[in-house]
Amino acid sequence: RKSMRGIRVSPQSVLQSLGVPKPFKQVIDVSSGDPHKSGLKPMSFLRQxxxxxxxxxxxNNEGLSLDVRLRAQRLLEACDGGSVGSYGQSSGVPHVKQSIVEFISRRDAGVSSNTEHIFISPGSQIIVILLARGEEETQSAVLTPMPCPHTLPMLVEEAGVKLVPYHLIEEQGWAVDLDELHRALKAARGRYEPRAMYISNPGNPTGHVQDRKSIEEVIQFAAAERLLLLVDEVYQDSVYGPDKEFISYKKVLSEMNSEYSETVELISFHSLSSTCMGECGLRAGYMEMVNMDPEVKHTVYNMRSAHAPVTGQLALELMINPPTPGEPSYDKYTQILLIQATLSQNARRAWQFLNDLPWMSCQPAMGGIYLYPRLHLPSELIEQADVLYCQKLLEEEGVCLGAGSENGQDDQRYHVRLCVLAPPATVEEVLARLRTFHLRLLDRFP
Amino acid sequence: RKSMRGIRVSPQSVLQSLGVPKPFKQVIDVSSGDPHKSGLKPMSFLRQxxxxxxxxxxxNNEGLSLDVRLRAQRLLEACDGGSVGSYGQSSGVPHVKQSIVEFISRRDAGVSSNTEHIFISPGSQIIVILLARGEEETQSAVLTPMPCPHTLPMLVEEAGVKLVPYHLIEEQGWAVDLDELHRALKAARGRYEPRAMYISNPGNPTGHVQDRKSIEEVIQFAAAERLLLLVDEVYQDSVYGPDKEFISYKKVLSEMNSEYSETVELISFHSLSSTCMGECGLRAGYMEMVNMDPEVKHTVYNMRSAHAPVTGQLALELMINPPTPGEPSYDKYTQILLIQATLSQNARRAWQFLNDLPWMSCQPAMGGIYLYPRLHLPSELIEQADVLYCQKLLEEEGVCLGAGSENGQDDQRYHVRLCVLAPPATVEEVLARLRTFHLRLLDRFP
Structure with missing residues (x-):
């Protein structure tokens, strides 16, 4: 099976190459998370x-409520020279870092956090991957879930690191499987130097949410095999599966015995782009480093290329430190709860819809912003089925989904990826066009 | 001489380690360009x-002038979903890229530019360096001026590329010397694979401005030796030396014969941070690629880690496309001319002042935001003289300068670096404290 790298389905290129009239007026792109592009509105409090x-x-503008102006004043005082135009420290504005550790402690029911372990950056994945780059002759490798976030394979490659896939078990709701981790590690050892394990929870694009036991197993595995844990927890505010809750790796680690809690190296990352606020264009996220070698931290702190925009950093502070009940802006801020409810409803609706289609199956999403249904296509269609499916869907119905091969799938299973963090009407339109296309396709192969 | 890497003089660390009372109330840090931190005010038009x-x-706020609101409306229309919170294309917002090519054409008296060769990024240096990274066994190398921008050595190292220094000729106003280029290249060949040559014009930290003849020589050298030219032209709006003007490498190249103009690979970069607007915290710049291999361009376009914040991109558009005479905001906008005049006066004033000090000499700055005086210290002080000088100056007088070793100097010449893009009163205070310290130091070694 050929590598799909660089053959990303692109609405522009596909449509430009076709001069013919289309049955649709507008292309809808739900192949990745870009909620404002999809029509979700920004939080007014944050933007004010x-x-x-x-x-x-x-x-001095009295059209803006007092808490908005007081908050802005406090943030401006935290900026060098009182301006968002100054650089700030490379690891982030100290006031924002302080808010982050308070946020983490609240989230983790009191587990302490320290600003010295926090690093704010414009896009944390690449830095995380760079950390796994070694000095040895043997190429460093990162154990990576299959499927993985669709942006990850190229980032790993940019960093000169080998991606070693471990399969998530689709039939068990995309569970992480210990035997599979051992298999993947064994296959890599000797040829590569596995230094880290990447995991996303809630899962991207799989929508699974790990429980405490699963997290403990992963930590024990990482400890035994001396792997740095790179934990993508960017969808932590989007858990909606029944009886599911987000538990951070750091909290679980801190509650294990000292053999683990004081030794396992862990980096957790979070991002302004990935939450229900969807402020992708502002470019800010943070990582928290646990038990990390001081020299590695020093290296990260000196990466001048990793300066996050100050505007984005301030938005990050507002995200983790929203208005509280009683403040004038609190009522407006509950807008975020509506978005979370919409996301949950969209995920359930799309899951039911997709499972009702013939030749398609979909695990339910418990969290995150994607659904990742599997295509069960006739053998005539098998070669690069996901890419062709997405291309045809785009050409014929103007809907852009992501092909599972972008998520690292190369196991003869074919999936497509759709983001459901979008207005419900948009999701309905996507599903309707998808059904039209899907049924027509199947008609051709009776 | 030991490497100074990681021993950057830091106001915080030095002062925290000393519990004793200080003769100064406030530390002034002019070791790098961060104009808003130094007290320069942002452009109100841009910020509005x-x-x-x-x-x-x-x-709808009628307190803001009409051209401000119309301009904002046009920029918002250029954002996906009408929001600065959407990602936009990885190479930049198309409308901003269009403004950039129009700006370049105006600047270069009509030489054409194409949006397909423009790439907007949050910090272009690292990307530029990545391009010089090869696939061969032999480590890739970049010819780099000594002195070079103080942020460069670490960026080159981050990218896994070898920095090969070529000396600028201080006594000739930091001229680029062809014999020295050949010497440096010859010394590197065999041990490394030189793939590119980095040059900054106007010079950082040297303040020199190349004339057409010097630029032509560099282009001919790069052509003969098949080197990619990485041209740092971020101070193009800050040329103030008598009879000096900024001429872009691209313009010179386009006017040479086709043997050069159609073959020499050139990347020019510019930045919002480095102009007199000093909007460092907004994180946006662009590069223009000339004669580049399409595959390299494809690689750059796919670097998702290189997404610039949309807010910064819009600010970039405003920087290169300011209000024109007749528009309501034009009068306010002339503020930028005052800042440029201040910069020029500061540079001349500090140059005269520093040359009047014993044991110090300084080439005049023709452009850019730094002065880079040389220390002629007694032999007792020679070991790491620049770093110690800066540390003592900080401890005793609360002024933070940059040590020349950060700019790659390792030739037994010692320099310090100071940024003069700051309010004149700040520059005066820096100079006064510097003189007090300098004369006291010399008193100890009569």
Whole structure:
């Protein structure tokens, strides 16, 4: 099976190459998470505060509520020279880092956090991967779930690191399997130097949410095999499966005995782009490093290329430190709860819809923003089935999904990826066009 | 001489380690360019437009002038979903790229430019360096001026590329010397694979400005030796030496015969951080690629880690496309001319002042934001003289300069670096404290 790298389905290129009239008026792209592009509205509180920070004369604008202006004033005081135009420290604005450790402690029911372990960056994945780059002759490798986030394979490659896949067990709701981890590691050892294990929880694109026991197993595996754990927890505010809750790797680790809690190296990352606020364009996230070698931390702190924009950092502070009940902006801020409810409803609706289609099956999403249904296509269609399916769907119905091969699938299973963090009407339109296309396709292969 | 890497002089660390009372109230850090931190004010036009883009309800705010609101409306229309929170294309917002090519054409008296050769990024240096990374066994190398921008050595190292220094000729106003280029290249060949040559014009930290003849020589050298030219032109709006003007490498190349103009690979970069606007915290710059291999361009376009924040991209558009005479905001915008005049006056004032000190000499700056005076210290002080000088100056007088070793100097010449893009009163205070320290130091070694 050929590598699909660089053959990403692109709405522009496909449509430009076709001069013929289309049965649709507009292309809908749900192949990746870009909620504002999909029509979700930004949080007004966040944008108001940010506007004042950008143009501080608005501090005197009485059209903005008092808590907005006070908050902006506090954030401006935290910026060097009182301006979002100054660089700030490379690891992030200290006030924002302080808010982050308080947020983490609240989230983890009191487990302590320290600003010295926090690093704010414009896109944390690449830094995380760089950490796994070694000095040895043997190429460093990162154990990576299959499927994995569709942006990951190229990042790993950019960093000069080998991606070693471990399969998630689809039939068990994309569970992490210990035997499979051992198999993958054994297959890599000797040829590569496995230094780290990447995991996303809630899962991207699989939507699974790990329980405490599964997390403990992964930590024990990492400890025994001396692997750095790279934990993508960017969808931590999007858990909606029945009886599911987000538990951070750091919290679980801190509650294990000292053989683990004081030794296992762990980096957790979170991002402004991935939460229900969907502020992708502002470019800020953070990572928390646990038990990391001080020299590695020093290296990260010196990566000047990793400066996050100050505007994004301030938005990050607002995300983790929203208005509280009683503040004038609190009522508006509950907008975020509506978005979370919409996401949950979209995920359930799309899951039922897709499972009702012939030749398609879909595990339910418990969290995150994607569904990742499997295509069961006739053998005539098997070669690069996911890519061709997505291309045809785009050409014929103007819907852009992501092909599972972008998520690292190369196991003769074919999946497509769709983001459901979008207005419900958009999701309905996507599903309707998908059904039309899917049924027509199957008609051709009776 | 030991490597100074990682021993960057830091105001925080030095002062925290000393519990004793200080003769100064405030530390002044002029070791690098961070103009808003130094007290320069942001352009109100830029910030007004940006505030409206962040919080579009301000489109109805009649306290803001009409051209501000119209401009914001146009920029918002250029964002996916009308929001600065959407990702946009990885190479940049198309409308901003269009403005960039128009800016380049105006600047270069009509030489054409193409949006397909423009790539917007949050910090272009690292990408530029990555391009020089090869696949061969032999380590790739970049010819780099000594002195070079102080952020460069670590970036080159991060990218896994070898820095090969070529000396600028201090006594000739930091001229680029062809014989020295050949010497450096010859010394590197065999041990490394030189793939590129980095050059900054106007010079960072040297303040020299190349004339057409010097640029032509460099281009001919790069052509003969098949080197990719990485041209740092971020100070192009800051040329103030008598009879000096900024001429872009691209313009010179385009006017040479086709043996050069159609073959020499050139990447020029520019940045929002480095101009007199000093918007460092917004994180956006661009590069223009000339004669580049399409495959390299494809690689760059796929670097998802290189997404620039949309807010910064819009600010970039405003920087290169300022209000024109007749528009309501034009009068305010002339603020930028005042800053440019201040920079020029600061550079001349500090140059005269530093040359009047014993045991110090300084080449005049013709452009850019730094002075880079040389220390002529007694032999007792020679070991790591620049670093010790900067540390003592910080401890005793609360002024943070940069040590020349950070700029790659390792030739038994010792320099310090100071940024003069700051309010004149700040520059005066820096110079006064520097003189006090310098004369006291010399008193100890009569």
């Amino acid at each position: 505060v940010l506007a004042v920070c950008v143009y501080p004369e608005l501090l | 437009v940006l505030a409206v883009c962040v919080y579009p309800e301000l489109l």
